[in-house]
Amino acid sequence: MGALGALAFITCACLLAPFYAHDVAHSDPFASNVAGSIVLDGHEVDIMQPNDNPLHLGLSPIGPTGHAAYLLGADSQGRDLAARLLYGGRNSLLISACAAVLCLVAATLAGIVAGFCGGVVDAVLSRIMDIMWAVPVYLFAISLSIVMVSQKIHLGPFVLGADSLLIPIFIIALVYVPYAARPIRGRVLALRQAEFVTAARSLGVPGWRIMVLDIMPNISTTLVTLGPLLMALALLAESALSFLSLGVQAPQASWGTIIQDGEGLIYTRPLVAVVPGLAIVAVVLALNIVADGLRDALDGREGAR
Amino acid sequence: MSHPAPVLELRDVRRTYRLPRGQSLRAVDGISLRVMPGEILGLVGESGCGKSTLGRCMLRLDDVSSGQILFEGRDITTLSERKLRPLRPHMQMVFQNSTAALNPRRRIGDLLAEPLRVHPAPDGRKRTVATITARLHELMALVGLPAAALARYPHAFSGGQRQRINIARALAPSPRLVVADEPVSALDVSVQAQIVNLFADLRERLGLTYVFVAHDLAVVRQIATRVAVMYLGAIVECGETDDVLHAPAHPYTAALTAAVPRPVVGAPPPMLLRGDVPSPVNRPAGCRFHTRCPHAQARCGVEEPALRALRPGHEVACHYPLP
Numbered sequence: 001m002g003a004l005g006a007l008a009f010i011t012c013a014c015l016l017a018p019f020y021a022h023d024v025a026h027s028d029p030f031a032s033n034v035a036g037s038i039v040l041d042g043h044e045v046d047i048m049q050p051n052d053n054p055l056h057l058g059l060s061p062i063g064p065t066g067h068a069a070y071l072l073g074a075d076s077q078g079r080d081l082a083a084r085l086l087y088g089g090r091n092s093l094l095i096s097a098c099a100a101v102l103c104l105v106a107a108t109l110a111g112i113v114a115g116f117c118g119g120v121v122d123a124v125l126s127r128i129m130d131i132m133w134a135v136p137v138y139l140f141a142i143s144l145s146i147v148m149v150s151q152k153i154h155l156g157p158f159v160l161g162a163d164s165l166l167i168p169i170f171i172i173a174l175v176y177v178p179y180a181a182r183p184i185r186g187r188v189l190a191l192r193q194a195e196f197v198t199a200a201r202s203l204g205v206p207g208w209r210i211m212v213l214d215i216m217p218n219i220s221t222t223l224v225t226l227g228p229l230l231m232a233l234a235l236l237a238e239s240a241l242s243f244l245s246l247g248v249q250a251p252q253a254s255w256g257t258i259i260q261d262g263e264g265l266i267y268t269r270p271l272v273a274v275v276p277g278l279a280i281v282a283v284v285l286a287l288n289i290v291a292d293g294l295r296d297a298l299d300g301r302e303g304a305r
Numbered sequence: 306m307s308h309p310a311p312v313l314e315l316r317d318v319r320r321t322y323r324l325p326r327g328q329s330l331r332a333v334d335g336i337s338l339r340v341m342p343g344e345i346l347g348l349v350g351e352s353g354c355g356k357s358t359l360g361r362c363m364l365r366l367d368d369v370s371s372g373q374i375l376f377e378g379r380d381i382t383t384l385s386e387r388k389l390r391p392l393r394p395h396m397q398m399v400f401q402n403s404t405a406a407l408n409p410r411r412r413i414g415d416l417l418a419e420p421l422r423v424h425p426a427p428d429g430r431k432r433t434v435a436t437i438t439a440r441l442h443e444l445m446a447l448v449g450l451p452a453a454a455l456a457r458y459p460h461a462f463s464g465g466q467r468q469r470i471n472i473a474r475a476l477a478p479s480p481r482l483v484v485a486d487e488p489v490s491a492l493d494v495s496v497q498a499q500i501v502n503l504f505a506d507l508r509e510r511l512g513l514t515y516v517f518v519a520h521d522l523a524v525v526r527q528i529a530t531r532v533a534v535m536y537l538g539a540i541v542e543c544g545e546t547d548d549v550l551h552a553p554a555h556p557y558t559a560a561l562t563a564a565v566p567r568p569v570v571g572a573p574p575p576m577l578l579r580g581d582v583p584s585p586v587n588r589p590a591g592c593r594f595h596t597r598c599p600h601a602q603a604r605c606g607v608e609e610p611a612l613r614a615l616r617p618g619h620e621v622a623c624h625y626p627l628p
Contacts, residue, residue, distance in 0.1 A: 194406035197469075201422040202366055203478065204393025207386075213419075217410035 005288035006007075006225045010283055014089030021083045024068045027089050030251040034167035038062075038069050047078040049213055051268065058205035060268040075272050077217050085276060088253035093283070095168050095247070095254070100231035102173035104223060107180035112211050115180070115188025126185070129178040137175050138240055141298045144171045145246035163249035172234045179233070187219045194218075225295040239280050255280050307399060310378055310516045311339040312482050313363060313396075320358050324625040330586050332358040334538035335372070335611075340482070345508065345515040347529030347546065349561070351582055352520060355361035355400070355538040360486045360518045364396050365389055371389070371500030376482070394424050401487040403467035409458040414455035417441050420478040445470055447510075448503060465496035472503065484516045501528050509560055522565050526550055534558045537593045538611060544619035554615050555627035556598050590625065600625055 021109040027033055037046045047070070056271030061074035068299040114125040148167050151159040160166055169264070191197060192215075200210045242256025250257065255276035264274025311414060320333035334571040340346050348356045361367035363374065365381055374382045376396060379390060391417060400406035423435045432440075445452050448469040459467060468488060475483055485504065489497040507530055508515060519525050525532055533543040534557065542555040553559040560578045578597050583589050589596050595605035604624055612622040 175399070195400050195402055196408040198361075199368055199398070199400060199406045199474070200408075200419065201386075202364055202389040202393065202398045203423065203474070205419055205423050209423065213411070214408050218408070220410075 001293075003286040003293070007286040007290060010089065010279065010286075011093055014086050014093055017083070017086035017090050019114065021086050022070070024062075024083070027069065027083070029079050029083035029253070031079070032129060033074070036078055038063055039066060047074050059276075061265065061272075063269060064271065072271055072275060073269060075258065075269075076265055077261075079276075081258070081272055081275065084253045084258055085255075085279065088255050088258050088276065089279060091252060091254040092235060092238055092242075092256070092280075093191075095165055095172070096231050096234035098169045099172035099176070099234040099238070100227060102169060103230055103234070104178055104227055105175045106173065107184055107226075108216075108223060110177065111181040111184030112188050112215055114216060115185040116192055116207065116211050118192070120188040122185075125181075129181055133182075137237065141171050141175045141237055141241055141258045142244065142246055144174070145241055156192050163252065165252075167240055171241070173232070175237065176230055176233055180230055183226070184219060184222060187222050188215055191215050191218055192298065202258040209299045221295070221298045224298060225291050228291040230289040230293065232284040232291075235283055236279060290300050306359055309342055311375075312342050312377060313516070314338070314373075314375040314378075315363065316373040316375070318359070318362060318374060319370045320355070320362055320367060321370040324586065328586050331538050332585060333362060333586075333587065334588070336535075336538075336540055337542075338533060338540065340514060340516055342481075342514055343512065344530045345510075345517055346527055347525035347532045348516060348535060349520060349522060349525050349532060350516045350535035351529055353582060353585075354535045355585070356518050356535050357486050359535070360398070360484045360516065363484055363516060364398055366398065391424075395480050395484040396484070397475035397478065397480040397486040399468075399471050399475050399483060399488045402489065403464055403471050404459070406471050407467060411458070412455065413457055413462075414441055416459075416470070417444060417455070417474050417477050420474070420619055424478055440477065444477055447476065447507065448473045454601050463496075464492050465499060468492060468496075468500055469503065472500075472507070476507065479511075480513070483515070484518070486518045486522065488517075488588060490519065490521060497524065504528060508564075516604040522550065522561060534561065537582060537588060539566065539593060540620075540622065541594065542619075542621045542623075543612070544615075546619075548619050554619065554621040555594075555623045556600050556627060557594050561598075592622075594623075600627075 008241050021029065027036070034048055039045070045062065049060050049062055050056040051058045053062050061076060062070055062080055062083070063073040065071065068081070070080050075081050077086065110125055110129070111293065116121045141200050145167065148171065183218045197210060197214055200214050213223070237245055238254065239256035242254040245257075245260065246255055248254035258276040259273050262269070264278070315336055315338040318333055318336045319331065322330040322332060324330055334355070336359060350356050358367060362369050365374065365384070369382055372382070373380055376392060377432065379392075381392065384392075388623050392595065397473055416439050418441060426432050426436070441455055442452050445454060445549060450466060450473070451471055452471075454462070454466075454501070458472070459514065471564070472488075488504070489500050492500060501524055504515065504517070507513060517525065519527055529546045531544065532546050532549045533540050534549065534555065536557050542553065542558045544550055549558060550562055551564055580597050583593075583596055589605045589606075592598070592605040592610050595601040598605065602625065608620045608624070610624045612620050615621050
């Protein structure tokens with residue numbers, strides 16, 4: 001319950017960012033603001049400040065101010081970290097949620113068709129899955145993104161720019177299809193032997209109708225619990241890709257790109273890397289707990305039957 | 306010849322399962338059988354003798370390894386699932402496990418309407434919602450359940466009620482042949498009687514033909530007009546119910562009938578079979594029953610007896626049939 005609450009809070013905070021973030025930060029979270037300054041307690045303070053080493057060499061972004069503006073300080077480009085965190089979370093959550101849904105749809109389709117049809121169809125689909133499974137997820141995703149991010153993609157009348165969010169969504173969804181399809185196929189294999197499926201066949205019900213009306217409702221529990229788990233995996237994958245500059249492209253933000261920004265500031269302004277990291281941890285943890293809770297709740301109901 | 310055409314005819318049907326290491330399990334081992342219109346054929350035998358597999362093969366729910374299956378004179382052995390679909394409404398099955406046979410996630414009304422939605426009416430047109438609803442109410446009345454049951458889920462019913470629902474679903478597309486695979490063995494005795502009576506009643510009202518798979522001789526005696534006794538995948542004796550059960554010619558049938566408990570004080574102890582049914586993977590040579598037969602002789606271990614007519618309408622597969 002607490003996990004669900006935390007998840008809802010983080011999601012709302014991030015998704016609603018465009019409506020309030022500007023009023024809080026009073027600066028553009030996407031524009032470099034290296035030469036800017038803000039007024040704190042009546043004093044004008046530069047955003048980029050000299051380091052406090054003996055020779056005052058180099059500049060570091062301002063740290064947490066304790067005020068609405070630059071609440072958590074600035075990043076290396078002098079942008080408001082808190083505002084970027086919100087906008088970044090928006091992208092991260094959006095991408096991971098869409099990827100999870102897309103992945104689940106594709107995996108359900110593949111799993112049901114493979115499990116129900118069996119024979120050659122199953123063999124071909126399962127071998128394709130095995131091959132995808134054999135390639136390490138991140139390596140696979142990275143190689144796909146390098147190909148896709150480096151050029152525009154023309155899909156008929158649609159042109160996908162290199163900075164389109166659809167690219168990481170597609171890549172992450174595709175990469176995790178085998179992970180979701182395998183348990184779904186397993187459930188379908190068991191269900192195919194169920195007497196009510198034989199009964200449907202003996203009634204002359206066409207195969208697609210059996211899949212949709214008899215099999216689908218009986219794997220809904222599996223799907224519902226897989227959903228949040230997939231989203232957690234997708235969030236981690238998205239952060240990793242963005243950290244490697246292969247997911248969300250600048251000036252857009254995601255928690256992964258913010259961590260990348262913070263990498264260079266890890267000694268002077270560790271918050272820039274730590275806070276988005278904590279956000280990722282919190283969301284992944286919450287999603288896992290939610291998935292656990294969902295499974296218990298749904299299984300419990302079936303057990304009572 | 307004025308004999309009516311059989312509803313279902315099996316010609317030397319075999320169902321062999323391949324096992325690892327080149328072995329094979331012959332679940333159904335060369336069965337020929339005719340089911341005449343209006344009759345109730347009781348298929349009896351111990352568990353594992355292949356009677357359920359045979360029942361499933363009859364309706365092409367299981368593939369046949371060799372042999373022929375003719376439904377109303379039409380060879381359905383090799384028809385594809387798609388070509389078989391228009392014939393499905395005419396031949397239906399009632400399953401043993403009344404719970405497993407009903408999708409737990411769908412309402413009874415939905416389950417019963419499924420065959421009506423999938424198949425067109427006899428005039429070739431798609432059934433309307435109104436005709437389907439009317440038919441559902443008719444079916445519920447037929448099997449003695451309230452119409453309110455249509456809105457409920459399967460878990461809301463008892464075993465006997467669920468079996469009634471299964472029967473109603475099998476009857477929904479107005480079949481001519483119903484294969485009932487141990488429809489009452491999972492029910493308790495008082496409910497068994499109700500369901501058996503329902504089967505008998507429905508047959509009279511709808512002019513159905515049944516193949517009634519069972520291992521309980523009392524049930525078979527009550528309902529079947531003809532009995533086929535199976536042992537290790539083959540029919541060892543077949544004939545009119547009274548003939549076969551009161552004057553069994555095959556030692557196995559005799560042992561089966563003797564094993565039915567009799568409520569008589571001082572009745573002689575039944576002749577019981579020793580040992581287990583041999584594995585269908587390594588079937589004994591010669592007569593398949595000779596390892597357990599009290600009357601086995603040397604010939605029985607060598608030569609396999611064919612199913613032959615002892616007298617008209619009573620066939621037995623034994624070299625030395627009982628008098």
